[in-house]
Amino acid sequence: MENIQKNKNDFQMLKSFWKNDIISGFMVFLLALPLSLGIAKASGFPPAMGVVSAIIGGLVTVFFKVSPLTIKGPAAGLITICAAAITEFGNNDLALQTVSTVIVVMAILQIITGFLKLGRYTDFFPPAAIHAMLAAIGIIIILKQIPVLLGDEPKMYKSEGPIQLFLDIPKFVLNAHFYIAFVGFVALIILFVLPKFNISLLKFIPAPLIVLLTTIPLSFFWHFKETQPSYSLVQIGNFWESIHFNINLSLISTFTFWKYVLMFYFVSSLESLLTVKAVDGLDPEKKISNPNGDLIGQGFGNFIAGLFGGLPIISEVVRSSANVKFKAKSKWSNFFHGMFLLIAMVFFIPVIELIPNAALAALLIYAGFNLAAPKHFIHAYKIGKEQLLIFVITIIITLIEDLLLGILAGIISKFLIELYYGVKLKNLFKAIYSINKNNEGVEIFIKEAAIFSNLIGFKKIIYKHLNQENVVLNFSETKYIDHSFMAFLVTLKNEKFENDLKIVNIEDIKCFSNHPEAARKR
Numbered sequence: 001m002e003n004i005q006k007n008k009n010d011f012q013m014l015k016s017f018w019k020n021d022i023i024s025g026f027m028v029f030l031l032a033l034p035l036s037l038g039i040a041k042a043s044g045f046p047p048a049m050g051v052v053s054a055i056i057g058g059l060v061t062v063f064f065k066v067s068p069l070t071i072k073g074p075a076a077g078l079i080t081i082c083a084a085a086i087t088e089f090g091n092n093d094l095a096l097q098t099v100s101t102v103i104v105v106m107a108i109l110q111i112i113t114g115f116l117k118l119g120r121y122t123d124f125f126p127p128a129a130i131h132a133m134l135a136a137i138g139i140i141i142i143l144k145q146i147p148v149l150l151g152d153e154p155k156m157y158k159s160e161g162p163i164q165l166f167l168d169i170p171k172f173v174l175n176a177h178f179y180i181a182f183v184g185f186v187a188l189i190i191l192f193v194l195p196k197f198n199i200s201l202l203k204f205i206p207a208p209l210i211v212l213l214t215t216i217p218l219s220f221f222w223h224f225k226e227t228q229p230s231y232s233l234v235q236i237g238n239f240w241e242s243i244h245f246n247i248n249l250s251l252i253s254t255f256t257f258w259k260y261v262l263m264f265y266f267v268s269s270l271e272s273l274l275t276v277k278a279v280d281g282l283d284p285e286k287k288i289s290n291p292n293g294d295l296i297g298q299g300f301g302n303f304i305a306g307l308f309g310g311l312p313i314i315s316e317v318v319r320s321s322a323n324v325k326f327k328a329k330s331k332w333s334n335f336f337h338g339m340f341l342l343i344a345m346v347f348f349i350p351v352i353e354l355i356p357n358a359a360l361a362a363l364l365i366y367a368g369f370n371l372a373a374p375k376h377f378i379h380a381y382k383i384g385k386e387q388l389l390i391f392v393i394t395i396i397i398t399l400i401e402d403l404l405l406g407i408l409a410g411i412i413s414k415f416l417i418e419l420y421y422g423v424k425l426k427n428l429f430k431a432i433y434s435i436n437k438n439n440e441g442v443e444i445f446i447k448e449a450a451i452f453s454n455l456i457g458f459k460k461i462i463y464k465h466l467n468q469e470n471v472v473l474n475f476s477e478t479k480y481i482d483h484s485f486m487a488f489l490v491t492l493k494n495e496k497f498e499n500d501l502k503i504v505n506i507e508d509i510k511c512f513s514n515h516p517e518a519a520r521k522r
Contacts, residue, residue, distance in 0.1 A: 010330075010331075010332075013329065013330035013331075013332065014330070014332045016329075017329035017330050017332070018332065020327055020328060020329045020333075021328055021329055021330055021332040021333040021335075021336055022332075022333075022336045023326065023327075024323055024326035024327060024328035024333040024336075025058075025328070025332070025333040025334070025335065025336025025337040025339070025340060026336065026337075026340055027204075027206060027322065027326045028071055028319050028322055028323050028326065028328075028333065028337040029336075029337045029340035029341055029344070030206050030208065030209045031206040031208050031209070031318070031319055031322055032054050032071070032073055032319055032337055032341060033051065033054075033341060033344060033352075034208045034211065034212055034355065034359070034360055034363055035050075035074075035076075035208065035318070035319070035363060035364075035367070036050035036051045036053065036054040036073060036074055036341070037050055037051065037234055037352070037355065037360055038050075038357075038360030038361065038363050038364050039074045039075065039076055039078075039079060039311065039364070040053075040074060040311055041234070041357065041360060042076075042079045042083065042141070042144060042145065042148075042360075042361075042364055043074075043078070043079050043082035043083050043086070043311060044082060044083045044086035044087070044091070044096075045082065045086075045096065045309075045310075045311055046236075046237075046242055046309075047234050047235065047236060048236050048237070048239050048242050048345070049242070049309055049310050049311055050073075050074045050310075050311055051341055051344075051345055052243060052305065052308060052309070052310040053073055053074045053305045053310035053311040053312070053313050054072075054073035054074060054313075054337075054338065054341050055338045055341045055342050055345070056301050056304050056305045056308075056310060056313065056338070057071070057072030057073040057074075057301050057305075057313040057334070057338060058071075058072065058073070058334050058335050058336070058337045058338015058339065058341065059335060059338040059339065059342070060300060060301050060304055061297040061298060061300065061301040061313070061334070062297075062331050062332065062334055062335040062338075063297075064293060064296055064297030064300060065290055065293030065294075065296070065297065066289075066293060066294045066297035066298070066315075066331055066334075067276040067279060067280070067289035067290075067294045067315060067331070068283075068287055068289065068330055068331045069279050069283055069287075069320060069323055069324055069328055069330075069331070069333070070272075070275060070276055070279050070289075070294070070315035070316075070320040070323070070331075070334070071315070071316055071319035071320045071322075071323050071333075071334050071337060072297075072298065072301055072313050072314070072315060072316070072334055073313060073314075073316050073319065074310075074311040074312065074313065074314075074316075075268075075271065075312075075314045075316045075317075076137070076138075076141055076364060076367040076368065076371070077134060077137050077267065077268075077271050077314070077371070078264070078267060078268060078271075078311070078312050078314070079137070079140075079141055079144070079364070080137050080140045080141070080144075080403065081260065081263050081264060081267060081403060082099065082311060082312070083144070084402065085098075085099045085102065085260045085263075086099055087159050088256055088260075089251065089256070091158075091159070094248060094250075096246065096309065097246050097247060097248035097309075098248055098250070098251050098257065099260070100246040100247060100248075100306045100307070100308075100309050100310075101247050101248055101249060101251075101252065101257075101306070102257060102260045102261050102264060102306075103264060103302055103305065103306030103310075103311075103312050104247065104302075104303055104306035104307060105252075105261050106261050106264040106265045106268070106302060106306075106312070107299045107300070107301075107302035107303035107305075107306055108299070108303065109261070109265050109299075110265065110268075110269060110295050110296070110298055110299030110302060111295075111296055111299035111300060111303070113269070113292075113295055113299075114292045114293065114294075114295035114296035114299060115292075115296060117292045118292075119269075119273060119291035119292040119294075119295050124452065124453060124455075124456065125270060125407070125411070125452075126390065126410065126411065126414045126452045126482075126483075126484055127452075127483065127484055127487060128380060128383075128387045128390040128391050128394070128410065128414070128483065129390055129391075129394045129407055129410025129411055129414060130270055130274065130407075131376060131380070131391065132380075132390065132391040132392070132393075132394030132395050132398075132406070132410055133267070133394055133398060133403060133406055133407050133410070134271070134371045134372075135371055135372040135376050135377075135391070135395055136372070136394065136395040136398035136399055136403070136406060137368075137371055137372075137398075137403070138367070138368040138369065138370070138371025138372030138373075139162065139368065139372045139395070139399065140162045140368075140398075140399070141364055141365070141367065141368030141371070142365050142368040142369065142372070143162050143165040143166055144157075144162075144165060145361040145362075145364045145365045145368070146165070146169060146172055146361075146365070147165075147168075147172040148184075148357055148358065148360075148361035149181065149184035149185075149188070149358050149361040149362060149365065150172050150173065150175075150176035150177070150180070150181045150184065150358075151176055151177030151179075151180025151181050151184070151228070151229075151232060151358060152172050152175050152176060152177075153175070153229070153231075154231055156168075156171070156172070156175065157172070162399045163399065163400070177228065177229070177232070179222050179224070179227075179228065180224075180228060180232050180356065180358045181358065182218075183215050183218050183219065183356045183358045183359060184356075184358030184359065184361055184362050185362075186214060186215060186218065187211045187214070187215055187358065187359040187361075187362030187363070188362045188365065188366070190207060190210050190211050190214060190362075191207050191208075191211065191362060191363065191366040192366065192369075194207065194210070195207065206322065208363055211359050211362065211363065212355060212359065215355070215356050215358075215359040216351070216354045216355060216356075218356070219232075219233065219354055219355075219356045220354060224354075224356060225354075231357065232356060232357060232358070233353060233354065233355065233356060233357065234352060234353055234354075234355045234356075234357060234360070235353060236345075236349050236352060236353055239345050239346075239349060242309075243308050243309070244308070244309070245307055245308065246306075246307065246308060246309030247306075247307065259404065262404065263402075263403055263404050264312055266404075266407070267403060268298075268302075268312050268313075268314045269295060269298075271314055271315075271317075272294065272295070272298055272314040272315040273291050273294070273295070273315075274317075275314070275315040275316065275317040275320055276289045276291060276294050276315050277289075277291075278317060278320075278321075279315070279317075279320045279321065279323075279324060283324060284324075288495075294315065298313060298314065298315065301313040318367065318370075319337075323337075376391075377391065382513060382514075382515050383483055383512075383513060383515045383517055383518050383519075384483065384512040384513050384515070384518050384519055385512075386417050386512070386519065387483055387519075389413065389417070390410050390413050390414055390417070393409055393410060393413045394406050394407065394409055394410035394413075397409040397410075414452065415428065415453070418449070418451050418453075418480075418482065421480055421519075421521055422449075422479065422480060422521075423448075423449040423451060423480055424448065424449070427448045427449045427451075427454065428451070428453050428454065429453050429454055430454055430457065431450075431454040431455075431456075431457030431458045431460075431461070432447040432448045432454075433445055433446055433447055433458070433461065434447065435461075435465075440470055441465075441469040441470030441471060441472065441499070441500070442465045442469055442470070442471055442472070443471075443472040443474055444461065444462065444465065444471060444472070444473055444474065445474045445476070445477050446458065446473060446474065446475050446477070446478045446481075447477045447478065448477075448478070448479055448480075449478070449479060449480040449481070449482075450478060450480070450481045450482070450485040451480070451481075451482040451484065451485060452482055452483075452484035452485070455484055455485055455488060458485070458488075459488065462492070466497050466499055466501060467497075467498075467499075468499070469499055470499045470500040470501075470502075471499065471500070471501050471502070472501075472502045472503075472504060473489075473501070473502070473503045473504070473506075474504050474505055475503070475504070475505045475506040475508075475509060476504075476505040476508070478506075478509060478522065479521070479522045480519070480520070480521050480522070481506075481509060481519060481520045481521075482519045483517055483518065483519050486516070486517045486518065486519065486520070487517045489503065489506075490516055490517055506520070508522070509521065509522045510522065
């Protein structure tokens with residue numbers, strides 16, 4: 001009966017808001033097409049596979065209980081994992097098939113996680129480490145796209161890590177192709193400079209569309225097809241022939257295979273759930289998404305994408321934010337965005353193949369900058385010096401080693417900081433509290449330390465009582481509260497409950513900074 005009611009509500013939303021959603025879906029499609037092509041190419045996949053994933057993200061996931069306003073598709077945050085996996089598996093057709101198999105297995109884990117309702121356990125990862133991981137990904141994206149922007153021969157930078165790419169920047173500049181680099185810099189100016197001017201038209205036209213409308217005529221004017229290397233333009237080829245089952249199980253028993261399953265699983269799930277939370281905050285109607293339902297829908301989308309050789313699908317933050325800005329009302333905007341992408345791949349491939357890869361590189365550099373902008377470092381510092389330390393450690397280890405070791409280093413450094421501030425070993429994972437019931441409701445005394453690694457236990461008991469009665473959170477017996485728990489409290493105060501919530505005696509605990517989410521120590 002629940003599923004029948006759900007389907008009824010979904011189709012009622014389609015009937016009521018199809019005009020809003022089809023307009024928003026079309027605008028997001030204009031944003032998604034070049035990004036999907038660029039993300040696929042930077043990931044080591046055929047460009048068309050990025051669009052295939054975005055189509056599946058739109059047309060398939062909508063039939064699950066996914067977040068209503070998020071857009072599903074390939075994301076810049078997974079470029080580094082995809083590219084590293086393909087390189088490590090041999091950088092050939094077998095490598096692509098193996099990575100596709102990794103995505104299928106990862107998808108099964110996501111579906112199981114959703115059905116077991118384990119989405120809440122993402123709270124275990126400290127926010128500073130997660131944001132640092134995304135910042136490190138942004139830095140890697142920028143470094144990898146600099147030679148593409150300049151039109152360098154791909155063999156020059158193939159398989160180079162981020163440190164070597166940084167050291168080779170002078171070489172990339174010396175070997176740049178002038179016309180390709182000119183197109184790339186024009187695209188960068190459009191993306192970075194144009195939004196600084198208060199032009200009302202830009203509020204309705206996505207910047208990536210302006211990039212395409214500017215750079216495609218330039219590539220046509222300078223005869224890129226005839227005068228520039230073949231790698232200067234997007235190459236799609238026969239779209240329908242490129243879609244086929246793409247699975248190979250020959251390496252499934254290796255450590256490398258399962259290493260990448262875990263990396264895809266953690267990064268894609270974490271980034272998706274963070275996006276879902278962020279988009280819920282942007283939603284004018286303040287609808288609260290079901291993280292487990294979103295993981296299940298994402299998992300089924302990834303399963304199909306992996307089978308056909310597509311990139312991993314996540315709830316993508318740039319397109320989702322644009323979806324809210326363009327006044328989408330329901331998840332059908334995601335469906336329409338996928339439908340328009342499918343139409344483009346059926347009718348407009350000759351036009352798509354006029355897109356310069358330098359323009360796509362500019363789009364990815366812009367996406368990478370948004371992930372790693374100085375404001376993120378400043379934000380971490382404003383919350384507290386210990387957050388900046390975790391942030392920097394995570395970035396450095398990620399750049400030197402890989403994402404998995406980077407996030408692990410962030411978590412270990414977070415634990416060491418908690419121990420330094422006096423958190424007892426027994427309190428690292430155990431939520432210690434007492435409950436006092438009275439006629440007005442229940443008073444929960446938070447004892448010892450409230451930190452990221454015991455946050456799940458505290459959330460469970462707090463939400464349990466908030467759904468039944470008025471709740472007072474009393475911090476008179478609390479010795480230490482970390483940033484993760486303070487961020488949870490800020491979110492909790494903004495949520496709507498039928499019962500009242502009061503927070504008392506927290507002002508007695510000294511803040512590490514003036515930021516509302518700063519850690520506190522008695």
